[in-house]
Amino acid sequence: MNYSSCEMKEHINSFITLLCVERNLSKRTLKAYHSDLNCMERWYFEYNVREVTQATxxxxxxxxxxxxxxxxxxxxxxxxALTQFFKFLNQEGISGERFFRFTSRKFQLPKSIPRTLSTVEVKTLITAVDAEYLHCEKDFHKNICIRDNAIIELLFCLGLRIGEISTLDLEHYDSLEHTLLIHGKGSKERLLYISAPEVQKKLDNWLLIRKYFQPSTAALFVNRFGGRLSIYGIENIFTKYRDKSQINPKSTPHYLRHSFATQLLNNGASIRDVQELLGHKSIVTTQIYTEVSITKKKQVLLQYNARNELFH
Incomplete structure (x- = not known):
């Protein structure tokens, strides 16, 4: 396949458009694809490569x-990213060549154990938020603490990603059933049950005082100006109380997600149940994520969720 910078850029743009329309990928994922493909295109241009082949x-x-x-x-x-792109070129009849005869085995990722927080650290973290509330003198700061408390609790109680919390809207929470409709990666939805009564109460308390921030959005969690709380705002909340509680200084909000999953497994939940609760596709198989009933999720979370008994 002869290389032309203008044609390659056109093919890349067409591929990104296809991903956006057919696979409904997030903006962040599309940006990553675009970055990876542009990196290859720049290399071909800078090294004056005239032909795209298996060898190049x-x-x-x-x-x-x-x-x-x-x-x-x-x-x-x-x-x-590149295998998907060149597969697209083949399917569209732009090229009939087979570009990838080599595999990605030499790029295999090193296996690493997910970083978690211990039960003591999680308890210390939550206690730090409670303590902050008790020491606040102004109502505004108390309201901020109520919001932060609900966020920290949801990170651990449901193992949510910060992006999933940021995109939550009021309509996604059923206060009667105590369920949250989560929009995960790849626009996949899953319904989760808040099994811990303490967490239910903290979220309901936040909703009672949310109006004082004069929200300009339907977001479940808003910032001090009434706008949607961003992922960076959630990261800052976690960092603030991580430092106050003096737990692992390297920990991130994702540690709570790993802790949630690890403790479910330690308490006897099946891998299948944990995958469903986290909204993951199976790494071992190519089976697309299948939603299990909320009844089953309630059973798993009521029986295995460590947050249910954290202060008992």
């Missing part, structure tokens, strides 16, 4: 490893 692609990945010194995770992400 192999040289490109050697460049990523030896010159750019990218880690295996970054290289594998680019491998996935």
């Amino acid at each position: 692609l192999l040289k490109y990945f050697e460049y990523l490893q030896s010159v750019k010194c990218l880690n295996p995770r970054s290289i594998q992400r680019k491998y996935v």
Whole structure:
């Protein structure tokens, strides 16, 4: 396949449009695809490569490893993006060549254990938010604490991603059933039950005082100006109370998600149930995520969720 910078850019844009329309990928994922493909396109231009072949692609990945010194995770992400792109070129009849005869086995990711917080650390973190509330003198700061408390609790009680909390709207919470409709990665929805009565109460308390922030949005959690609370705002909330509680200084909000999953498994929940609750696709199989009934989720969370008994 002959290389032309203008044509390559046009093909890349067409591919990104297809991903957006057919796969309904998030803006962040589309941006990652675009970045990876543009990186390849720049390399072809800078090294004056005139033809796109299996051999030149192999040289490109050697460049990523030896010159750019990218880690295996970054290289594998680019491998996935490029294989999808060149598959698109084949399907559209733009090229009939087979570009990837080499596999990604040399880019395999090192296995790492998910970083978690201990039960004591989680309890200390939540207690720090409670203590902050008791020491607040102004009503505004008390209301901020009520909001922050509900957010920290949901991060652990349901193992939510910060992006999932940020995108929650009022209509996604059923206060009678104590369920939240979560919009996860890939626009997948899952319904989760808040099994801990303490967490139910804290979320309901937040909704009672949310109006004092004069919300300009339907977001469940708003910032001090009434706008939707961003993922960076949620990260800052976690960091604030992480430092106040003096737990693992390297921990992030995602540690609570890992802790949620780990403790479910430790308490006897099945891997299948945990995958469903987290909204994950199976890594082992290619089976698309299938929603299980809320009744089953209630049973799993009522029986296994460590938050239910955290202060008992």
